[in-house]
Amino acid sequence: MAEQHTPRSLIVTFYGAYGRTAEGPVAVSALIRLLGAAGVDAPSVRSSVSRLKRRGFLLPARAADGSAGYGLSEEARELLEDGDRRIYARPPAAGEEPAWLLATFTVPEQERHKRHLLRSRLARLGFGTVAPGLWIGPAHLEDETRHTLGRLGLTSYVELFRGSHLGFAPTAEAVARWWDLTSLAKQHEEFLDLHEPVLRSYQSGPAPTPEAAYRDYLLALDTWRRLPYADPGLPRDLLPSDWPGDRSAAVFGELHARLRDVGAGFTDL
Known part of the structure; x- marks a missing residue:
């Protein structure tokens, strides 16, 4: 299965994984080198950076060596910090009474x-949909939802409630109506098809070089970072017994542990 990574998405992923820890803005030449390692050519890097600048995600500034570079806007930093809480969260424990x-x-x-x-x-x-105009999510989304709606100036239009599902259908059946579990399972399986073989190769083979670790981690993170938003951490007891999300989360977690810090050695930021 071929995987499509857009240059713009990979640049956002790069800043989330490595670029925001740099001492100052990242030079354009460094972006071209580092995105090149993930298969993005120089013209695509330049055009995607320009689009991200127009969106207010990146700000032009001089890098430490005086060359042209780009740093993150404050809004971009907030978005990445919000993403950290979702992307690196632990799956919810089984057996807990679900709150919504x-x-x-x-x-x-x-x-x-x-x-x-x-x-x-x-x-x-x-969020899933219970009925037109009524949206539902796991209760642990409350802080992120408040922060996101507040940042967008939308809180005056919204009412939030917290509670339990009391019937009349079994909650597991209701969850299967509120979310498209078939589609979510397919996304987890696609992640596993693409990135579990990479993990197996590192489990059975030699330690990765910094460049290989950087490339494989960047590509895995670029795929993974959408999944915890599509699948918001639904209670495990309410999901099918063969739910692939457990395995995909474990695979990403081990790739992160094995590759992220080793890959930082290739960035030289």
Whole structure:
């Protein structure tokens, strides 16, 4: 199975993994070298950096050697910090009584563009839909939801509730209606198809070189970082017994432990 990594996504992933720990802005020449190791050519790096600058994600500045470079905006740092809490979170423990976060909102017709923004943002946070206008997520999403809606200036339109599911369908059946579990399972399986063989090669072979560790970690993280948003950490007891999310989380966790710090040696930032 071929995997598609867009240059823009890989640049965001690079800054999340390595670029924000650099001492100052990252030189354009360094970005070209480091993204080149992941298969991105120089023109694609330059055009993608320009798009990220227009979006306010990157800010132009001089690197430590005086050359042209790019650092993160404050908003970008906030987005990456929010992502850390989701991407590196531990899966929820089995056997706990599930608690739910409910969201409903009302937006005046003259501001209907904010209605679309709310729907898309709740979906990106991993909420499922109980009924039109009623969204549901695991209760542990509360702080992130409050922070995200506050940052976007949307809290005045939303009401949040916390509680338990009391019926009438069994909760596991309801969860299968609220989320597309078939699609989520397929995303986990695709991650495993692509990156579990990489992990096996390191488990049975020699230690990775810094360049190999950097490349394989960047590609794995670029794939993985979307999954904890599509699958927001649903209670394990409510998922199918053969749920592949457990294995994909374990594979990513071991790749992170084996490769991230070794790969930092290749970045030379």
